[in-house]
Amino acid sequence: MLLTPVDNSEIVDALDGALDGGPAVLPLSSSDPRGDDLRKAMAPAEPTLPGTAVVVATSGSTGTPKGVELSTGALTASAAATHARLGGAGQWLLTLPAHHIAGVQVIVRSLLAGTRPALRGAQTFADAVASMTGRRRYTSLVPTQLSRILDDPVALDALRSFDAVLLGGAATPAPLLDRARAAGVAVRTTYGMSETAGGCVYDGMPLDGVRVRVVDGVIELAGPVLASGYRLDPAGTAAAFAGGWFRTTDLGMLDDGTLSVLGRADFMINTGGVKVAPAAVEAVLAAQPGVAEVCVVDLPDEEWGQLVAAAVVPTDPARPPAAEALRAAVRARLGGPATPKVLRFAGALPSHGPGKVNRIEVRDMLRGT
Structure with missing residues (x-):
């Protein structure tokens, strides 16, 4: 049996039961139009x-969504290692979709710490x-959320009260x-994916x-x-x-033991x-x-094979930075190609998940330029 809850409170209850040996959970979103397709694809x-x-x-x-099957042992190991790194177990605030791995782990960590996660819902941060x-407070954000909170003095003051703020889902701009x-925000950058039970x-x-x-x-x-x-996919698994390794x-x-992530292998541009x-x-x-967000993709070109193309979200839409100045900065640091x-x-940049830019839509948007 595979439960398919869609409401955040229902997902919390279902995950609590699953961790205690109950039915496995496929958390879904009521706002995701793919809900019925996911139910069918995952064959409850x-x-x-x-x-x-x-x-x-x-x-x-x-491509087609995959169902990543995570055991109680994997979730527990991830939560325990996270709390050990952060200085102890605590209550978590859920600000991310509960059907994504980052949201799932916020719930799991809180439950395993003996507390119920706080759910933001429609209230302010x-x-x-x-x-x-x-007593100890944690939350997990994506870069866009962090940027908005930093611009809100009241929200920023609340964020400073957290013992740690995990930041993942996408590469975080250094500025x-x-x-x-x-x-004064205790930010910790994270790297991971559904296949590793999150960060x-x-x-x-x-x-x-x-x-x-x-x-x-790689x-x-x-x-x-x-x-x-992967769910019902032995070949993919x-x-x-x-x-014992996931590629x-x-x-x-x-x-010297420190990992630097350089980007997706399948996103490399050959120009x-x-x-x-x-x-x-x-x-x-x-x-x-003057740059708030950016996404770089490839575009097809008869002469070069592929072109480097960028979609830039300015901090102030009424006063965007000069395009030539942006190009010059890249040229000086990385070269002409x-x-x-x-x-x-x-x-804004289109997305398909918390903090994840939809590069397919960005590419379509840039084709007309």
Whole structure:
């Protein structure tokens, strides 16, 4: 049996039961039009893998969504390692969708700490924080949420009260991270995915029990936090999970045990025979004055094969930074091939999950320029 709750409170109750040996949970969102399709794709009537507590549907940004099966052991190991890294168990505030892995883990960590997570709902961030009762307080945000809170003095004051604020879901621009820390926010960057029960590398260092290696430039992860496999997909499971290691689709490098994530391997842009990492271009653009968010993608080109293209969200839409100044910054840091030949300002970046930019829609948006 596979429960499919959609309301946040129902998801909390269902996960509480699953952790106690009850039916596995496929958390869904009432606002997601794919709900019925996900139910059918995950085949609730089919048995789950042994020990499965939750099935998390991936975003499906590059294809059909997959159901990642996570055991009680994996969830518990992740929660325990997180609390050990942060200094002790505590109550968590849920600000992220409960059907994504980051939201699931906020709930699980709080439940395993013996508290019920605080649910933000429609109230303000500050009011949600005021409703918390735990001695230690934690929350998990994506960069966009953090940026908005930093612009709200009341919300920022509430955020300062947290013992730790996990930040993940997308690469965090260095200026945003610096700004948060200068404001007194205890931010910890995280790296992980549904297949690793959420974040498993904090500030570049793996959690206790987690192992990291880079093979041919690609990040691989191992440890008790790994998923059991993909729902009803033995071939996909065998391809991604081998010898106790999960092979990600992310490029990275290790420097004295510290992991740096360089971006998705399948996002690399080959322009005129030169490979350009979108994450590197995004980092340069995001550091420029007047830039709030940025996404860099490839566009097809007859002469170069692929072009580097950028969608930039200005801090002040009425006064965007000069496009040539942005290009010049990239050219000076990364060279000519990495310089965006197409650069367009946008009011916002389309997304397909908490903090995850929908690059397919960004590419479609830039094709018309």
